[in-house]
Amino acid sequence: MNAVTESGKPVLTVLTGDDAPPDMTAVEQDAEVRYTDAAGLADALRGADALFMYQFLSTALPSAWHAADRLQWLHIAAAGVDPVMFPELRASDVVLTNARGVFDDSIAEYVLGQVLAFAKDMPTSLRLQDARTWRHRETERIGGASAVVVGTGPIGRAIARLLRAVGLRVSGAGRRARDDDPDFGTVHTTDRLAECVADADYVVAVAPLTDQTKNMFDGDAFAAMKPSARFVNVGRGELVVTDDLVAALRSGTIAGAALDVFDTEPLPADHPLWTMENVLISPHMSGDVVGWRRELVGVFADNFRRWRAGQELRNVVDKQLGYVPSGS
Missing domain, CATH: 3.40.50.720 (NAD(P)-binding Rossmann-like Domain)
Known part of the structure; x- marks a missing residue:
């Protein structure tokens, strides 16, 4: 799988929350990056090749899905993928990966x-x-x-x-x-x-x-x-x-x-x-140790390099099961 626009760079939409993801410089050099909040997600998805859901608890994607006209790959910065397990994504050809291993x-x-x-x-x-x-x-x-x-x-x-x-x-x-x-x-x-x-x-x-x-x-x-x-x-x-x-x-x-x-x-x-x-x-923090946000971005950045090179992605989710199968 390889995504290239006329400019030679894929379009990457990044869904953020209150904080922007750290250490995105290398990714920004190789992609046209659109940072957005939930309200702007639909607009940011039009023409996007990939989506990085850094705001992993967001439930905004189902209502914005109609605008995903070119999406090939979705990465969620979490181990659990239930926020994106809606029928349209399951039925699509979009590859889903997660942050398995970080926590x-x-x-x-x-x-x-x-x-x-x-x-x-x-x-x-x-x-x-x-x-x-x-x-x-x-x-x-x-x-x-x-x-x-x-x-x-x-x-x-x-x-x-x-x-x-x-x-x-x-x-x-x-x-x-x-x-x-x-x-x-x-x-x-x-x-x-x-x-x-x-x-x-x-x-x-x-x-x-x-x-x-x-x-x-x-x-x-x-x-x-x-x-x-x-x-x-x-x-x-x-x-x-x-x-x-x-x-x-x-x-x-x-x-x-x-x-x-x-x-x-x-x-x-x-x-x-x-x-x-x-x-x-405790307030949903059992895995959140010092440096966890950088680790999440590191997993995505590694997969982004693989995606750009047409290599096999890590942590590919079986969308029917709802998780990464054992041994993957």
Whole structure:
């Protein structure tokens, strides 16, 4: 695949948010770059050969899609591609790539941090510190505890490896069952989710959002967990039926939840999750470490060079599955 205009340069549209992408100089030398916000996306797409969705949470593309009259390639600066999985894109010949690989280790570290926060009761220590209250308590070991990681892509694998390294017993849940996985050991199929989570101390959701995974964590899934289990969501908020999660936390069906993603973002100020002492909330930042924006641009810039040279692109998404297949 090679895109060249009469000027010898392809037209690249870049959808930005409040901040412009850093380190775009090399790309700007080899393309006619149109920076735009959501309001101007349709105009910027006319005659464009490629689209870089640096503002990866934007939902502006479906309504602007009618103007994509020459688009060959779309790159989204995220691991999850659900914001662009609308029918017209799926049915088109446009190649879709993502930022797979950027967030693996940082999200794994976040998950380990939340596991430790629960086991060592860090939130209570902080509340007691604020109140200047000295209250001795006993905490839990994580060595020997069990975790099920639901989602066996690169991020899930990084989580499994790190949790194993500190002594947890880890298994996975994905599309295909197997007993000899190098990172998970045993992988169950997600259609047997209730069985997978029944004995887990920690259930980690990192599956991509697809028609099959939407609302997979509902009242039945939480009821299948142990009352002492903690739920960690670093995948997508729409994996969870939020009202069912709130009910499970209130009733003691599960012991706690660490949530980085929500079905409505920002989480409304009056949402009951904010005031639950057994809930840890972060604002969709589990993978966002110092330098992450440059890494995102670096992945795009590498693919841009490949695209210009007609070479195979990295991280090509199967638009019917909604993610990059394993081994790609």
